[in-house]
Amino acid sequence: MIEARNIFKSFEGKEVLKDVSAIFHKGKTNLIIGQSGSGKTVFLKTLVGLFEPSLGEIFYDSRNFTAMKNADKIKLRQEIGMVFQGGALFDSHTVEENVRFPLDLFTSMSNEEKLDRTNFCLKRVNLVNVNHLFPSEISGGMKKRVAIARAIALNPKYLFCDEPNSGLDPKTSIVIDELIQEITQEFDMTTIVNTHDMNSVMGIGEYIIFIYQGHKYWEGTSQDIFTCDNKELNDFIFASKMFQKMVRG
Amino acid sequence: MFFILTFMGLFFHFGRYAVFMSRVLRRPEKHKVFFKQLFIEMDLLGIGSVGIVFIISFFIGAVITLQTAYNLDMPLIPTYAVPVATRDSMLLEFSSTLVCLILAGKVGSHIASGIGTMRVTEQIDALDVMGINSANYLVLPKVLGLMLTAPFLTVISMGVGIFGGWIAGAATGAVTSADYLQGILYAFVPYYIFYSVVKTIIFAFILTSIAGYYGYHTSGGSLEVGHSSTKAVVMSCIYILIFDLILTQLLLP
Ligand SMILES: Nc1ncnc2c1ncn2[C@@H]1O[C@H](COP(=O)(O)OP(=O)(O)O)[C@@H](O)[C@H]1O
Ligand SMILES: [Mg+2]
Numbered sequence: 198m199i200e201a202r203n204i205f206k207s208f209e210g211k212e213v214l215k216d217v218s219a220i221f222h223k224g225k226t227n228l229i230i231g232q233s234g235s236g237k238t239v240f241l242k243t244l245v246g247l248f249e250p251s252l253g254e255i256f257y258d259s260r261n262f263t264a265m266k267n268a269d270k271i272k273l274r275q276e277i278g279m280v281f282q283g284g285a286l287f288d289s290h291t292v293e294e295n296v297r298f299p300l301d302l303f304t305s306m307s308n309e310e311k312l313d314r315t316n317f318c319l320k321r322v323n324l325v326n327v328n329h330l331f332p333s334e335i336s337g338g339m340k341k342r343v344a345i346a347r348a349i350a351l352n353p354k355y356l357f358c359d360e361p362n363s364g365l366d367p368k369t370s371i372v373i374d375e376l377i378q379e380i381t382q383e384f385d386m387t388t389i390v391n392t393h394d395m396n397s398v399m400g401i402g403e404y405i406i407f408i409y410q411g412h413k414y415w416e417g418t419s420q421d422i423f424t425c426d427n428k429e430l431n432d433f434i435f436a437s438k439m440f441q442k443m444v445r446g
Numbered sequence: 447m448f449f450i451l452t453f454m455g456l457f458f459h460f461g462r463y464a465v466f467m468s469r470v471l472r473r474p475e476k477h478k479v480f481f482k483q484l485f486i487e488m489d490l491l492g493i494g495s496v497g498i499v500f501i502i503s504f505f506i507g508a509v510i511t512l513q514t515a516y517n518l519d520m521p522l523i524p525t526y527a528v529p530v531a532t533r534d535s536m537l538l539e540f541s542s543t544l545v546c547l548i549l550a551g552k553v554g555s556h557i558a559s560g561i562g563t564m565r566v567t568e569q570i571d572a573l574d575v576m577g578i579n580s581a582n583y584l585v586l587p588k589v590l591g592l593m594l595t596a597p598f599l600t601v602i603s604m605g606v607g608i609f610g611g612w613i614a615g616a617a618t619g620a621v622t623s624a625d626y627l628q629g630i631l632y633a634f635v636p637y638y639i640f641y642s643v644v645k646t647i648i649f650a651f652i653l654t655s656i657a658g659y660y661g662y663h664t665s666g667g668s669l670e671v672g673h674s675s676t677k678a679v680v681m682s683c684i685y686i687l688i689f690d691l692i693l694t695q696l697l698l699p
Pocket of ligand 2: 237238239282359360
C-alpha cells in the first residue's frame with residue numbers, strides 16, 4: 198500500500214500539484230488519469246522521490262518515505278520498479294545488459310544466476326531471442342517490455358508506470374496493459390499507472406484517481422466512472438465521440 | 447544591470463557545480479562495475495583521441511618551425527635556435543593547453559551531449575530511482591578516465607610536434623637535419639614536461655567535470671542538449687585558459 202497525504206509540489210513558484218491525497222492498494226492496478234500537463238508525471242516522480250514534495254508526506258506500507266534518511270530511501274528504492282514514458286533504456290547497453298543492470302549493482306548473484314533471472318524476466322514479458330540487440334534496434338512495444346522486465350528484475354513490491362502505452366498502436370497498448378495487470382497480480386505488487394488512455398481505464402483500472410490542473414477531482418472504480426457527475430471528469434472521458442455513443446447511446 | 451545578472455549567474459552555477467561535484471567525487475558503489483566503466487571511458491576518451499592529437503601536433507610542430515625559421519633568418523642567430531623554439535613551444539604550451547582545448551571540443555561536447563541525452567530521455571531518472579548515485583556513476587569514470595590518459599596524449603603530442611618540425615625543416619631546407627637534432631637537445635629543461643603534465647591533468651579534470659555538469663543539468667529536449675554541449679565547450683575553454691594563467695604563475699619559477 199502506498200499513501201500520499203496532502204501533496205503539494207511547485208517549481209520556482211509555479212504550483213503543479215495542489216493538495217493531492219490518495220491511497221493505492223496492494224495487488225491492484227491503480228490508475229492516475231488526466232489530460233496532458235495536468236501533473237501526472239510530476240505526481241508519480243514525487244511518489245518515488247525523484248522530486249521532493251513542497252509539502253505533504255508519502256508512506257510505503259506505513260513507512261514514512263518523506264521523513265527517511267537518504268540511506269534508508271536508497272534501500273527502499275530497491276523495492277521500487279519504474280517504467281518511464283519513453284522506456285528510458287540505457288542506449289549503450291544491450292537488452293540483456295539493461296535487464297541485468299540492477300542485478301549487477303544490487304545483488305551478489307553469480308553470473309549464471311543473473312543470466313537466469315534476466316532470461317526469466319524477459320520471458321515473462323514475452324521477449325525471446327532479443328538479448329543482444331540494442332534499444333535502437335527494437336520496436337516501441339518491445340522497448341516498453343524491456344523496460345518492464347528491467348523494472349521487475351529485483352522483484353519489487355511497488356511498480357510505477359508512466360504512460361506505458363504512449364506511442365503504441367491500440368493493439369499493442371492492450372497487450373502492454375494486460376501484461377502490467379497480470380504481473381501485478383502474479384507478484385502481488387502495488388502498481389500505479391499514469392495514463393490518458395480511456396481503453397486502459399476500461400481495461401485495467403481497478404482504482405482510479407482523476408487529476409485536473411494539479412488537483413485531485415475524483416476517485417473511484419471503472420464501474421463508477423461513467424455515472425459520476427463531475428463535469429471535468431465527464432469532459433475528459435467523453436472527449437472521444439466513440440465513448441459518448443457507447444455509453445449514452 | 448547586465449553585470450549584476452552575469453554575476454548572479456556565475457554564483458548560481460558555481461554553487462550548483464560544487465553540489466554536483468560533491469556527488470560525483472564519492473566512492474563508487476560497486477568496484478567491479480566502476481572499473482569496467484573506467485576502462486571503457488579510458489579507451490573512448492583517451493585512446494580515441496590519439497588520432498586527432500597526432501595530426502594537430504604534427505602540423506603545429508611543422509608550422510612553428512617554418513615560421514620561426516622565417517623570422518630568425520638573420521646572420522647572428524644560429525639555425526639551431528629554431529628547433530629550440532619548436533621544442534619549448536610544444537613543451538610549455540601547445541601539448542598541454544592546446545591539446546586540452548581541442549579535447550574540450552571533442553571530448554567535452556561528446557560527454558555533455560551524451561549525458562544531456564540521458565537526462566532528457568529519463569535515463570538519469572531511471573538510475574536515480576534504482577537508488578544509484580547517477581552523478582557519480584556517469585561522471586566519475588569520465589573524469590578519471592581522461593585524467594589518467596590525457597598525460598600520455600600530451601607526451602605523444604610533444605614527440606609528434608617535434609618530429610613534425612624536423613620533417614618540415616628538412617623538407618623545405620629551412621633547418622638541416624643536423625642543426626635540428628643539435629637544437630632540440632640544446633638547453634633542454636626536463637621540468638617543462640612535468641609542468642605540462644600537471645597542467646594537462648588539471649585541465650582534464652576541468653573539461654570533463656564542466657561537460658558533465660552541463661550535460662547533467664540539461665532540461666527540455668534535443669535542442670537543449672545541443673545548447674548544453676555548446677556551453678560545455680565554451681565554458682571549459684574559458685576555464686582552461688584561466689587556469690593556464692594561474693598554473694603558469696604557480697609552477698614556473
Ligand atoms: N522539472 C520541472 N520544472 C518545472 N515545471 C515542470 C517540471 N516538470 C513538469 N513541470 C510542469 O508541470 C506541469 C505538469 O507536467 P506533467 O506532470 O509532466 O504533466 P502530465 O500530466 O502530462 O504528465 C506542466 O505544466 C509542466 O510544465
Ligand atoms: Mg506525463
